[in-house]
Amino acid sequence: MADYDVIVIGAGNGGLTAGAQLAANGTKVIVLEQHNLPGGFASSFVRGRFEFEPSLHELCDVGPANDKGSVRTLLEDDLGVNVDFVSVPEAYRLILTEEGLDVTMPFGINEFVDAMDGYVPGSRSQMRAYLDLCKEVLDALTYLGESKGNPDKKVLMKEHANFLKTTPYTVEEVTRRFKIPEQAKKILYAYWCYIGLPMSRMSFTLFSAMLHKYLTKGAYIPRYRSHEMSSAIEAKLLENGGRIEYNTRVDKILVENGKVTGVETSFGDRITTNHVICNASPTMTYNKLISPQSAVPQIAYKEVNARIHGSSAFVLYLGLDATADELGLSDYSYFIYDHMDTDKLYASFNNLFDPTVQATICLNKAIPDCSPAGTSIMSFTILYRPGVWDNVKPEDYVATKRKIADQLIGNFEQATNIHLRKHIEEIEIATPQTFARYTGSFGGGVYGYEPEPWDSIIPRMMSIEDEKYIEGLRFTGGNAFRTYGYSSSLLCGQTVALLTLKDMGVV
Amino acid sequence: MKIHVKGNIRDLLAFKNLVPKRKKRIMRSSATPIGADAVGELSRRLHPQRQHLVISAVKDETSTTKTFRLVPDPDALTPELAPFQAGQYLSIKAEVNGVRITRPYAISSSPGEKEFYEITLRKTENGFLTEYAWANWKVGTKLDSSGPEGTFTYEPLRDTKEILGLAGGSGITPFRSMIKDIVENDLDLKLMLIYGIKCPDDIIFADELQELAKTAPEKISVHYVCSEPDSCWQGRTGFLSADCITELAGDLSNKTLFICGPPQMYRYLEEELKSLSLPKKRIRREAFGEVKDIEQYPGFPPEAQGKSFKLSVTMAGKSLEIPALSNETILVAMERANLAPPSKCRSGECGFCRSRLVAGDVFVRPEDDGRRAADKIFGYIHPCSSYPLSDIVIEVPRDV
Numbered sequence: 001m002a003d004y005d006v007i008v009i010g011a012g013n014g015g016l017t018a019g020a021q022l023a024a025n026g027t028k029v030i031v032l033e034q035h036n037l038p039g040g041f042a043s044s045f046v047r048g049r050f051e052f053e054p055s056l057h058e059l060c061d062v063g064p065a066n067d068k069g070s071v072r073t074l075l076e077d078d079l080g081v082n083v084d085f086v087s088v089p090e091a092y093r094l095i096l097t098e099e100g101l102d103v104t105m106p107f108g109i110n111e112f113v114d115a116m117d118g119y120v121p122g123s124r125s126q127m128r129a130y131l132d133l134c135k136e137v138l139d140a141l142t143y144l145g146e147s148k149g150n151p152d153k154k155v156l157m158k159e160h161a162n163f164l165k166t167t168p169y170t171v172e173e174v175t176r177r178f179k180i181p182e183q184a185k186k187i188l189y190a191y192w193c194y195i196g197l198p199m200s201r202m203s204f205t206l207f208s209a210m211l212h213k214y215l216t217k218g219a220y221i222p223r224y225r226s227h228e229m230s231s232a233i234e235a236k237l238l239e240n241g242g243r244i245e246y247n248t249r250v251d252k253i254l255v256e257n258g259k260v261t262g263v264e265t266s267f268g269d270r271i272t273t274n275h276v277i278c279n280a281s282p283t284m285t286y287n288k289l290i291s292p293q294s295a296v297p298q299i300a301y302k303e304v305n306a307r308i309h310g311s312s313a314f315v316l317y318l319g320l321d322a323t324a325d326e327l328g329l330s331d332y333s334y335f336i337y338d339h340m341d342t343d344k345l346y347a348s349f350n351n352l353f354d355p356t357v358q359a360t361i362c363l364n365k366a367i368p369d370c371s372p373a374g375t376s377i378m379s380f381t382i383l384y385r386p387g388v389w390d391n392v393k394p395e396d397y398v399a400t401k402r403k404i405a406d407q408l409i410g411n412f413e414q415a416t417n418i419h420l421r422k423h424i425e426e427i428e429i430a431t432p433q434t435f436a437r438y439t440g441s442f443g444g445g446v447y448g449y450e451p452e453p454w455d456s457i458i459p460r461m462m463s464i465e466d467e468k469y470i471e472g473l474r475f476t477g478g479n480a481f482r483t484y485g486y487s488s489s490l491l492c493g494q495t496v497a498l499l500t501l502k503d504m505g506v507v
Numbered sequence: 508m509k510i511h512v513k514g515n516i517r518d519l520l521a522f523k524n525l526v527p528k529r530k531k532r533i534m535r536s537s538a539t540p541i542g543a544d545a546v547g548e549l550s551r552r553l554h555p556q557r558q559h560l561v562i563s564a565v566k567d568e569t570s571t572t573k574t575f576r577l578v579p580d581p582d583a584l585t586p587e588l589a590p591f592q593a594g595q596y597l598s599i600k601a602e603v604n605g606v607r608i609t610r611p612y613a614i615s616s617s618p619g620e621k622e623f624y625e626i627t628l629r630k631t632e633n634g635f636l637t638e639y640a641w642a643n644w645k646v647g648t649k650l651d652s653s654g655p656e657g658t659f660t661y662e663p664l665r666d667t668k669e670i671l672g673l674a675g676g677s678g679i680t681p682f683r684s685m686i687k688d689i690v691e692n693d694l695d696l697k698l699m700l701i702y703g704i705k706c707p708d709d710i711i712f713a714d715e716l717q718e719l720a721k722t723a724p725e726k727i728s729v730h731y732v733c734s735e736p737d738s739c740w741q742g743r744t745g746f747l748s749a750d751c752i753t754e755l756a757g758d759l760s761n762k763t764l765f766i767c768g769p770p771q772m773y774r775y776l777e778e779e780l781k782s783l784s785l786p787k788k789r790i791r792r793e794a795f796g797e798v799k800d801i802e803q804y805p806g807f808p809p810e811a812q813g814k815s816f817k818l819s820v821t822m823a824g825k826s827l828e829i830p831a832l833s834n835e836t837i838l839v840a841m842e843r844a845n846l847a848p849p850s851k852c853r854s855g856e857c858g859f860c861r862s863r864l865v866a867g868d869v870f871v872r873p874e875d876d877g878r879r880a881a882d883k884i885f886g887y888i889h890p891c892s893s894y895p896l897s898d899i900v901i902e903v904p905r906d907v
Contacts, residue, residue: 161509166510168518224879225879227882228880228881232881232885246904247905247906296540301537302533305536306532389549394553395590402664409664425786425787428658434550444546444547454525463526463529463530
C-alpha cells in the first residue's frame with residue numbers, strides 16, 4: 001500500500017485546487033510545499049501597517065454572484081470554498097506616453113464599444129463584429145469543456161467553425177481581417193501584457209477568450225489579498241481530510257520502470273505514491289526532480305526545449321501616507337506603455353533598466369479600506385525575459401532593484417502627473433530572484449510557457465495524454481495545459497485532479 | 508458571420524495540422540537537459556535558508572558585552588556569506604544545554620566587510636543564551652544562522668538623507684553597522700546617534716564610535732544620555748525625552764528616526780514622540796524580541812495569569828502534549844520541549860513561525876501582531892508573539 005493515493009507537489013493555485021478536489025472526492029492526498037504559506041504567487045505580505053498583494057492584478061472569469069464565471073463556480077459550487085470577492089471598477093486606464101493617448105475603458109460589451117466609439121469614432125461596427133467572434137471562441141471553449149475531451153466533430157464543424165479556423169493563428173493574423181482603425185486597435189490590445197507576448201505571436205484563442213471574459217464578467221480580487229483565497233482553499237482541503245506540509249521541498253520524484261513510486265523531501269523522508277500532481281514546471285521537473293535522471297525520456301527534454309519559457313516579473317510595492325483621492329489616483333488599473341508596438345515592447349523585456357511597459361494598480365480603488373485611513377497601496381509591475389537577471393551579482397542586487405524602482409516611479413509620475421515620492425511610508429521590491437525564492441519557479445518565471453498558437457490551450461489539450469512520459473505524473477498550474485494566469489491555474493487543478501482520479505480508476 | 512483568416516480550406520487545414528506541427532517542432536528540438544538556473548542560484552546566494560558558521564574571533568567590548576566574529580565554516584557547505592544591508596539581523600540557531608533555540612541578533616559589522624559577520628551580545632541576568640554563550644562560545648565554536656533578515660534598513664526612495672538614530676542599551680548594534688557603512692562607503696547620508704545608557708560602563712563601541720565620528724564629522728555625530736550616572740559622568744543625564752531629542756537634533760522635519768532598544772524604551776518613546784507629531788513614515792522601529800512581562804500588559808486577561816496550560820503540538824504528522832505557561836510565548840513552550848520549531852524575528856513580525864491554531868485562545872499584543880488579515884480569519888498565529896490563554900491545539904511546520 002502506498003502512503004498516499006496522490007501527492008501534490010506545490011501549494012500554488014493549481015496545486016491547491018487539485019488537492020482540494022481530491023480531498024473532496026475522499027482521496028488520501030498530501031500537498032508538499034517548500035514555502036511556509038499556501039498559494040505560491042497567490043499570497044500576501046505585511047510591511048508596517050500595510051498588507052500587500054504580491055502578484056495578482058485581477059482575476060478573470062469570476063463574475064458576480066448572480067452570473068458566475070467558471071472560477072466562482074469552481075470555488076463555490078464544486079469545492080465549497082467561499083472567498084470575499086470584490087469587483088474592480090473599470091476595465092483599464094491605458095496611457096501610451098509617446099503618443100499622448102490616455103483612455104479609460106469600462107467593462108461590459110456595450111459600454112466598451114460605446115467608449116471605443118467615443119475615442120475612435122467609426123470603430124463601432126468592426127469592434128462589435130470582433131467581440132462577436134471573441135464570444136464564438138469562448139462558446140467553443142465552453143463546449144470543449146463540457147464535452148470532457150470528446151467533442152463531436154460535426155458539432156465543432158457546424159457550430160464552432162470560426163473557432164476552428166482562428167485557433168491556429170495569432171492575434172495579429174486574425175485581427176487583420178477586421179477593419180479596425182489603428183487607434184482602436186491600440187486601445188483594444190491593452191490587456192496584452194497579462195499574456196505578455198507580442199500580438200504577432202500570441203494565440204488568438206487565448207487573447208479573445210480573456211478579453212471577452214473580462215468585458216462580460218468583470219474582474220475581481222479577494223478582499224484580503226490572494227492569501228485569503230489560498231487560505232480558504234487550504235481550509236476546505238484540510239476539512240475534507242487532506243493534508244498539507246509546509247517548509248517541505250520535494251527534492252526527488254522517484255520513478256521505477258517508467259512509473260512514479262514516490263517522492264523524497266528536503267527532510268530526507270521518502271513518501272510512497274503511484275500518482276503525483278506536479279505544480280512545478282515540466283522544465284524544473286525533468287531537469288531537476290525526476291530520480292534517477294535516466295528515467296527521463298529524451299522526448300521529455302525535447303518538449304521542454306521546444307517550448308518558450310515565459311517571462312518573469314519585477315514588482316514595486318508602495319504603502320503611501322495619502323489617500324488615492326488626495327494623490328489624484330482615479331483608477332484601479334493603469335497600463336502605461338511607451339507605445340503599442342508589442343514586438344518592440346516585448347523586446348524591451350530583455351533590458352534590465354528603462355522599462356517601457358508598466359501595469360500599475362491602486363488597490364484602494366477596488367477596496368477602499370484595504371489600508372488604514374489616510375493611506376493607500378500601489379504596485380507597479382514590469383516583465384523580464386529569462387536571462388536578464390542572470391548576471392546580476394549578489395553585491396549589486398539591492399542597488400539594481402532600487403534603480404529600476406526609481407525609474408518606475410518616475411515613469412508613472414511623468415505619465416500621470418501624480419506625485420508619489422513624498423508619500424512613501426513603506427516600500428518593497430520583488431524581482432525574479434524573489435519569485436524564485438518564494439515559489440521555487442525555474443528562473444523566477446511568473447508566466448508559464450508562451451502560448452503561441454502551436455503551444456496554446458487547444459494543442460496542449462489535444463496532446464495531454466500523448467505528452468505523458470512518466471506513468472503517474474501529471475502537471476498542474478501555470479505551466480500545464482490551460483496556460484498561465486490565476487484563473488487558468490485554479491481551473492487546471494480541478495481538471496488534473498479529475499484526470500488523476502480516472503488514472504486511479506475511481507471515476 | 509463566417510470568418511476566414513487565410514482562406515477557408517487553408518484555415519481548416521491549419522487546424523488539422525496544429526498537433527502534427529507541434530509534434531514536429533518538439534522532435535526537432537534538442538534533447539539536452541538544462542543545467543543551471545542562474546536566478547535560482549542568485550536567490551540561494553542572497554537568501555540561504557541556513558548558513559553554517561564558525562566563530563573566528565571573540566572581543567570583549569565592555570565587562571558585560573562581547574563581539575563574536577563569524578566566518579563560513581570550512582567543513583560545511585557554506586562557501587560565502589550572504590550579503591546584507593546595514594540594520595539587518597541574523598537568526599542564530601543555537602543549542603543550549605541540549606535545547607535548540609533561535610535568537611535574532613543585529614549584524615554589528617559593516618556590509619563592506621564581506622569576509623565575516625559580527626554579532627554583539629550583552630550578558631543579561633537570566634539570559635538563557637548569553638549565559639551559555641559566555642561559558643561555551645569560543646574561537647572554533649560552530650553556529651548555524653538564517654540568511655540576513657529584517658527591514659530596519661535605510662531606503663533612499665523612502666527615507667530622508669538625515670537619520671536620527673535612537674539607541675538604547677544593546678540596541679546600538681545595528682547602528683554600528685550603519686555608521687561604519689556610511690563612513691567606509693562614503694554614503695550620501697548623515698546620521699546623528701543619541702545613545703541612551705543606564706550607566707557609563709554600559710557604553711558599547713565607545714572608542715570606535717568616537718573614531719568614526721572624527722573621521723567623518725560632517726556625517727556622523729554621537730551623543731550619550733545616561734539614566735543612572737556616577738559622579739564622574741559629565742554628559743547628559745536622564746532619558747531620551749522629546750525635549751532631549753529636539754535639543755540635540757533640532758528641526759526633525761527633514762529627519763527619519765531609526766529606533767532600536769529594549770521594550771521599555773519603546774514604551775517610553777511612544778509617549779514622548781507623540782508630542783513631536785511626526786508622520787509615521789519618519790519613525791522606523793526595529794523589532795526587539797519577546798516581551799518579558801506580558802502579564803503586566805494592559806489587556807492581558809487577569810484570569811489567565813500565572814497559569815499552566817496543555818499545549819498539543821502536531822509537527823510532521825506526530826503529536827505531542829507539552830506544558831505552556833501563560834507568561835511565555837507558545838514558541839518558547841515548544842522550544843523548552845526541544846521541538847525546534849521554526850522562528851526568526853521572535854517579535855511577531857516576520858511570520859516564519861506561522862502555525863495553525865486548531866483549538867484554544869491566545870493573547871497577542873496589537874503592536875506585535877504582524878499576521879496577515881486572512882490568517883486572523885482562518886486561525887493562524889505567530890507563536891513567537893502569542894501567549895496561551897487556554898489549552899491549545901496547534902499544527903506547526905518543521906524548521907527548514
